[in-house]
Structure formats: C-alpha cells, structure tokens
Amino acid sequence: MEPVLTIALAGNPNAGKTTLFNHLTGARQHVGNYPGITVEQKEGCCLHQGKGVRVVDLPGTYSLTAYSVEELVARDFLINQRPDVVVDVVDASNLERNLYLSCQFLELGVPLVIALNMIDVAEKRGVTIDASALSVRLGVPVVPIIARSGKGVDQLLDAVLTVATTNLQPQPVFLSYGADLNQALDDMMPDLAACVELTAVYPQRWLGVKLLENDEQIVGKTLETYPEVGRRLIARGETIGQHLQQTLGVYPEAVIADHRYGYIKSITHQGVVTRKFVADRLYTSDKIDKVVTHRLLGPLIMAGVLFCLYTFTFSYSSVPVEWLARLFALISKGVDLLLPDGPFKSMVISGVVDGVGGVFGFVPIIMFMFFGIAVLEDSGYLARVAFMMDRIFHFFGLHGSSVMPFIISGGIAGGCAVPGVMASRTLRSPKERMATLLTVPFMNCGAKLPILTLLIGAFFSAHQARYMFLSTLAAWFIALCIAKILRLTVLRGASTPFVMELPPYRFPTLKGLVIHTWERTWQYMKKAGTVILGISILVWAMMTYPQLPETRASHYESLRQEALRTMAEDEAGQTAALARIKTEEAQERLRHSLGGRIGIAMEKVSQYAGIDWRTNIALIGGFAAKEVIVSTLGTAYSLGQVDPKEATSLKERLSKDPDWNPVVALAVLAFIMFYSPCFVTVICIAKESGSWKWAAFSILFNTLFAFTLAVAIYQIGALLYLR
Ligand code: GDP
Ligand code: MG
Helix, strand or coil, rough: CCCCCEEEEEEECCCCCCHHHHHHCCCCEEEEEEECCCCEEEEEEEEEECCCEECCCCCCCCCCCCCCCHHHHHHHHHHHHCCEEEEEEEEEEHHHHHHHHHHHHHHHHHCCCEEECCCCHHHHHHEEEEEEHHHHHCCCCCEECCCCCCEEEHEEEEEEHHHCCCCCCCCCCCCCCHHHHHHHHHHHHHHHHCCCHCCCCCCCCHHHHHHHHHHHHHHHHHHHHHHHHHHHHHHHHHHHHHHHHHCCCCCCCHHHHHHHHHHHHHHHHHCCCCCCCCHHHHHHHHHHHHHHHCHHHHHHHHHHHHHHHHHHHHHHHHHHHHHHHHHHHHHHHHHHHHCCCCCHHHHHHHHHHHHHHHHHCCCHHHHHHHHHHHHHHHCCCCHHHHHHHHHHHHHCCCHHHHHHHHHHHEEEEEEHHHHHHHHHHHHHCCCHHHHHHHHHHCCCCCCCCHHHHHHHHHCCCCHHHHHHHHHHHHHHHHHHHHHHHHHHCCCCCCCCCCCCCCCCCCCCCCHHHHHHHHHHHHHHHHHHCCCCHHHHHHHHHHHCCCCCCHHHHHHHHHHHHHHHCCCCCCHHHHHHHHHHHHHHHHHHHHCCCHHHHHHHHHHHHHHCCCCCCHHHHHHHHHCCCHHHHHHHHHHHHHCCCCCCHHHHHHHHHHHHHHHHHHHHHHHHHHHHHHHCCHHHHHHHHHHHHCCHHHHHHHHHHHHHHHHHHHHHHHHHHHHHEEE
C-alpha cells in the first residue's frame, strides 16, 4: 500500500528514536545514506488505522543550528521534505534538556507531536510528568510512551494521525529573546520581508534569529540570494552583537539560548514535573537561591557570609593560638636549660624551634579557616559565590570558570596557588586561561595567612578579622585589575560565554567537614615539618655564618669584662650594660653573616618602601615558600634578642622594634601579598603555560608591581603619619 503520510522521528541522541523506529516499522525498514554525506538515513513504514505511514529516523541532535552535519541534515529534512508530522522523541528522565530541541521545533513552526519516552526510567528516579499539563503549555500533543516495550505507541500514532488530518500548518511560536534582541529583530523585519525567496521556505522571524545566531548556512544563503539586503541585515546583527558584548560580555547565541531555557523553565516549573525523592530539596534550593543569588541581596549576603567566616576564624582561634605560642616559648626555654651554649643550641632554638614554631603557631587559625571554607563548599554555597562572581569576572576579561581557581588559590583566604594554577585548566580560551593563571598568585594563600595575621596582630590588633577581610578584598581587587590590564594589553582577545549549573544545597555532614579540614591542615603541617624545617635551618645558617672574626669577638669579651669590673657594686647598671653589649654584638654578628650582607645590600633599594635588611632576608626566604617569611623573621629577631630567658613572642618583638611601625607594616604587607609567587607556583605556571617566559614574567612583573605599591604606601604613609 502506498503510504499516505510521512513522519520524521527527531530528538536528542539516546532519547530512544531508533528503539521507537524499530518498534513502529519492525522489519519493514531500509538503511541508506543522506545524499552526499555519511550520515545514516533509516526509513521504514507502518500501518495504523488502515493508513500507511512512512517513518524517517533523523540523526540525533541537541539543537537545530548549523554547528554540525547532523543538525544540518535534520534541519534540511524538516524544511525541504516537510514531513506531515514531526515526532519529537523526548527523554522524560532528562526533560529540561531535551525540551531545548522541542523549543526549536516550535520556533520553526513544524507540525509537532511529542513522544514523552522513557517514562519508566523517569518514574524509577521518582520523576512524574503531567503530560496533559505539558501539552497545554506547549500547545502540542504530548503522549507518554515506553519505546522499549511499545507501551503508548498506539496512542502516539493516534495523536500523529489527528495532527496530520487537521492539516494546519502551525504558526511558529513567538519567543522573546530580551529587549535588545527583540528590538533588533523588529528592525530587521522589513528587510527580511523583502527576501521573498527565503521566506517562502523559512519563517520570517526564524530567519532573523538565525542571522543573529550567525548561522553559517542561513548567512550564506541570504548573501547569495539578496547580497545588498543581506549585508544590511548582517550589519544590524553585528551591531547588536557588539552591544551585547559590551553590556553583558556575551554573544547573541548565548542570550538566545538563555531565553530558550527561560521559556522551558517557565513551562516545566508550573507543576508539570514532580520529583518524589528530591522534590523538596530542589524546590527549597530554588527558593533559597531566589534570595541568595539575588542581584542586589546576593552580593550583600556574600559579603556578610565571608565576614562571618573571618570573625569565626580569628575570634575562636585566638585561645589555641595563645596556648601554642606559650608551648613553643616553653620548649625554647627547656632547650636553653638543657643544651650547652654553642652553635648547636643556637641552631635548635633559632632555626628549629622558632622557625617551625612560628609556622605551627598558625595551625589553629588555618584549621578554623579551612573548617569555615569546608562548610561553604560542602553546603553548595561556594558554587553560588562563583555564580555571582561570573558577571564581575566577565567585566575584568576573565571567565566564569576562573572563579574556582581564584577561590582555590585563597580567594576566601587560605588556599594555595599551586592547585589554583592547575585548576585553570578548565578554561578553554587560551588568553582567559593565561590571565587567570597569572593573577591567581595574588590571592591570600594559606602560606601568606600567618605573616598577614602576625603583622595585623602586631600593628592593627584591635580589628584583626576586619583587616584580614579587607586584605582579601584588596587581593581580589588587585588581581582583577591586573587581569583586566593583561587582557587589554599582552593578552588581548574576545571573551567566551559561560553557563554554570548550581548543585542543590545540602547539609554538610560533620564527617565530611572534619575530613576536609583535616586534609588541608595536615598538608600545611607536613610542609612545616619538612620543607620549612629545611629552609629554616638553611636560613639560620645564612644568618650565623660567616662568624665574627676573632678580634671583634674578643673586643666584646673585653667590653664585658670591663663592665663586670667597673660596675661590681651597681648590680642593676651592670645587667643593663651587659644586655646592651650583647645586643650590639648580636647585631654585628647578623650584619657580618651572609644573609645579613645580602639583606643590607638590598636595603639600598628596599629602604624606599621602609623595609629593613632583616625583613629582606625573610622576603628572600619567602620566594622558596611564603611560610618561611614568619619563621625567618622569627630567627632574625630572636638572634638580636637580649635574654632568651625573657622569650617574648615575635609579635611583641616586632611591635616594640624601632624599625617597625604601622606604616612599615602596611608596606611590608602589600609587598608580601603581591610579590613573586613562590618557587613551586612559578614552576607550575611555566608548566601550565608551556613557556618559561611567562614564569619569568610572573616573577618580575609581580615583584616590580609589589615594590611600587609598597613604596607608594610607605612614602605617602610616612608623609601623613610619621613624625
Ligand atoms: P537514539 O539514539 O535516540 O536512537 O536512542 P536508542 O533508540 O538507540 O535508545 C538508547 C537507549 O535507550 C537504548 O539502550 C534503548 O534500549 C533505551 N531505551 C529506549 N527507549 C526506552 C524506554 O522507553 N525505556 C527504557 N527503559 N529504555 C529505553
Ligand atoms: Mg539512533
């Protein structure tokens, strides 16, 4: 029997088209190729209500743009062959995503029946879909089926015949693509109407949308048949494209896609889909997100949450920090009593105990910070932070996917630039990727936290949490500005659009939190116990050798003898004189040492930023690992210490030192925050960028920038506040 009508099966890959096709046609099928290309064309026929039906299985596609051969084949078939009915096979267990294609059938205005396939799978997952409600909203028949068993297929064919016999060419659905694009489409209408040859085949507004989407096939056809009008239309598309780039930082395609998804959401969100198991969670998540990612409220809430994190970290950790400081002071005293005087004792106290103690002293802070971050991460809030930052990132020439590398590197304080640099791999645009991996080291990584905390505690102690929060904001600000500068100069280029999924919120489990906190804290402690211990001892040696020549040592010895002799009666005066001599000697020793000499040589430059030679030694150590800055300062300042029995914390020593004041502290802070990334990070940058040039750039550029900033702070600060 001659078939009286043709139906085409369309749908996403794996939606079940072939299964349905086989069920419909049985053995009455043959496989060929679409003319000229290797895409397979399957055709068959079936009989329903005494009518012969020709069935064509179209290639699976997610969209109807001209991005792939499959998409083009499917589209051309629909437009040129004009099947009587298009059966859109939709995977019910993945409804929203599948409806994206359905939405495009509606825009194209083809006679449509939706086969809601795999309802068995959906049901197993606790998803129920109200087919009739969906049908009302979409304005086309929706028939639930199970292609595998053939359930519902008869009803599907009934619906197909009904649509075919009404024989009405449906109107293309009018979708709004936002004010800008709608206006552009309106402007294009008269020109589009003039392209009669094309509008005979394609719906008029659809043509406009395709031109805006920069669809190769349609653009080509338009220019070919109507060169002059076509150029005008394309020029209009380019204007709006540039406008969207400037205002939203995205391409028209992305805006159009967003509005399609918006349309789908508006359809599925009105009681069409019920989720038995996860319904409450998703629903609650959406509700929370309405507030938490709100345009205005969202950023305020985010600032509030982060501020709470800082308060939590710094106020609750102060007690254990105090204990640890006391413990290490005690160990120091114990070693002093047990070991005989000499270089070994000096190494143990100044190199090992003070150095490693300085780093371990911050374990509680790091732990509290990591715990807070684990809460944000495990609950799903961190993804919202990334989502909200996306807009800002586009403005600075970065990509939404840059947010994670920034957060990992210490965007919320306490992270590490090494995994941060590696995380930038997810970025596809090479320039956005370079800009990301060059700027993530500006974040306050976990290794910078101790020195930041120390300086803030010593000089701005009243508001530690507030200052730490400010320093994080400063890090972000500087990193983003530098990114923008890089993207405007050495890394100039277009930015790419971005879509991000928000996982539903969940209550973090205590076990998960503890594990996450412990993993990161342990990493930090391991580093303190190995790498930092080694560097600490190395730096101690640099500060101890070469030792003072015999003559200078005996000079101090004779001074001591003289003090003992001349002030035999005046005990207080004698102690003071001895202490003075000891300080002088220690100072001279340090100056004489290798580290001291380097530090002093560098002071010629660093003095403009108010940075003294002892801090210089620490900053050099910091290039090996930022944690070392604290331990080196500890060593440098304990070497000049008057009496080890009166061991005070480094914090107190710095705040009492005449070379230090809040202005110096701020300049040093700025320098430490932004100068060269540590050694390991530099190696990572070289690896990830595939060139040592970028690694060298990162060292030089960052150090130069940090120094300029520190000089500016010191000079202005000195002018305003000192003397
Ligand atoms: P196509 O890519 O659209 O042609 O999809 P297929 O017809 O090849 O189907 C993909 C997979 O889904 C196959 O393993 C089918 O057996 C399975 N499948 C198709 N329809 C159903 C259904 O209604 N229920 C279930 N459980 N599985 C199905
Ligand atoms: Mg197939």
